Amino acid sequence: MPNIARPATIANDRQAAARSVCIRLAGEDDFDGWRDAARSLAAAEVPADAVHWQVGDAAGDLFASPASEALPPGNREIRVSKRFIELARGVLLHRDSERFSLCYALLLRMAEQPALIDDRADPMMRRAEAMAKSVRRDMHKMRAFVRFRSVTDESGDHYVAWFEPEHHIVRANAAFFVNRFAAMRWSILTPEGSIHWDGETLREGPEAVRGDAPGDDPVEAVWKTYYASIFNPARLKARAMLKEMPRKYWKNMPETALVGELIATARQRERAMITTDRASMTGDRTATLTALREEATGCTRCPLYRDATQLVFGEGPGDAAMMLIGEQPGDQEDLTGRPFIGPAGQLLNEVLAAAGIERDALYVTNAVKHFKFTPRGKRRIHAKPDAGEIEACRWWVEQERALVRPKVVVALGATAARSLLGRTVTIGRERGRPIELGDGATGWITVHPSYLLRIPDAAKAEEEKARFLSDLKAAYALLG
Structure with missing residues (x-):
């Protein structure tokens, strides 16, 4: 439960007390803490502009009292749709420092205007939807562009990856990697923190730097060979590729070291494909399949x-x-x-x-x-x-x-x-x-x-x- 602080000297004046209400959350992605605090604040009819949201030990509002005294109990019952809850979950993972205030303001409005969730013309709703969309896109990027590299420790094979998220998505994305790589021992290191899976238990670790992750491993040479062999220059759309896979992720992915040359030679390779005899192409595929089979053994x-x-x-x-x-x-x-x-x-x-x-x-x-x-x-x-x-x-x-x-x-x-x-x-x-x-x-x-x-x-x-x-x-x- 987050800490709710207000000056004791104005305990009987709810509106005055609201001027200095300070909420301290456990972390940047503390949705449960925000929800509990927002429920109490709304029940006590505290307006959005009277709340200061603070994460961890970050510096707080100079005018908010450090005293830990609960708000007077409120009788107002707040009900919002599941759609709003899901929207808020996404928005609160955004890096925008105003996200907690935005969601609380929307909560108060939703309680009075349930149809607001469908109003795409409302500036506050548009901003929230855009933030949630940005978070979803960042989560997709993490799932698509994380590349594990193999290291060996006393327990055997361990796969380590480095990723730099734009938003606070690491913990929210952990379940995806546990489900997809349940049989592997792996770690994902980020500047936001780390997550580690040993095959049975998921645990969190501190922030990391790029140098904490391993460099190339032997498998990457094989992967680059396969990537180059399946690259189809006839289907290349460079602008679309850069939109979906921005250059900032290239340094973490082995195949992207080849992209520049593959793009530069795409036209020549496309012409070669057109003029190459089909039987020869089939033979090339069969030979590559044979190599893939041998590698898989x-x-x-x-x-x-x-x-x-x-x-x-x-x-x-x-x-x-x-x-x-x-x-x-x-x-x-x-x-x-x-x-x-x-x-x-x-x-x-x-x-x-x-x-x-x-x-x-x-x-x-x-x-x-x-x-x-x-x-x-x-x-x-x-x-x-x-x-x-x-x-x-x-x-x-x-x-x-x-x-x-x-x-x-x-x-x-x-x-x-x-x-x-x-x-x-x-x-x-x-x-x-x-x-x-x-x-x-x-x-x-x-x-x-x-x-x-x-x-x-x-x-x-x-x-x-x-x-x-x-x-x-x-x-x-x-x-x-």
Whole structure:
């Protein structure tokens, strides 16, 4: 609870006391403290211009008494919409020193004018919306431009990143990184403070400087090679790129060291692409996929590599127009090193043939490249990959997509759908409709063939098999 101070000499005069009310918050992003204080202030009918908001030990108002005496209890009940609460959460992460006062003033107005939340012409609302938008954009930049570099300590691999936020977003963004990199030990260092994840517990640390983060690591040389190989000069829009990825972030990202040269030579490379024989291009992609596969065999991005027999990479033409993404290798795939050759793969082949689709023309891969299982006697029982394992392997799937460049990507099952879209989705809600993907391809979601094998009722199984066949035909038709 924040500290509310006012002079004791004017305790019986609420309006006079309001002239020197001082609120001390625990931190720059202390939304809970602001909300509790704002509720008490509004109930006591304290006007916005009578409140001085102070963070931590920062210098306060010279005319505010340091005495800690609670405001007289107020009878006014304040009710605002959830939309305002969400707006305030965003605004209070902004760097603007007036954000606490702005939100409190809006709170008082919202209590009298609930429709104000929809008034885009109101100057105060416009300012708040702009601040919240700036915060959302900064949070997106952090998620997009953080680059982890590997270091080794007494506990093994530790991934460290440096980022310079524009606003007070570090703690608010922590949950995103915990969910995405749950299986990694990582730290994100910023001038605002640091966050550290050990695989189980998230903790905060002090401010850092750029020199506290490591420099290049060996993986970055490989990544730069891949980045240069998948850079498409024909799709380059330099102004749009600079708008989405300002130069201030370049120094923290390995691939941006290449951007200047890639932009400078884009026209020449585009002409070369146009004049290069398609067969040669396909050969280049296949060779790069082979190199990517070889690199992936040493992957330790999540713990699944420890128990699996081997990594199971994708296979198919380097210029396949359609890509299928499954969940993970099964027992037989783990032993042979090839995707979709077990019972589910045999059923998939049967349905593909019925749909008139040649499997050899498809690029077939999995969202997770190592077999996750639970031992049960001599058998290995399939276990569902968790969010951290999916995200750890998503990097490889995205490289496969970037190299093959399929026009249609079919996700088979919920795990594959999460890998493709980067979020949890419901198959029943997303199934059977085209989804525009960020790289220009079309996504399509359906069930995994193993689902059909688990249906006990024969009639129901045939019904679902027919529906699966219809899904694959519809996805294939998107190729035109």
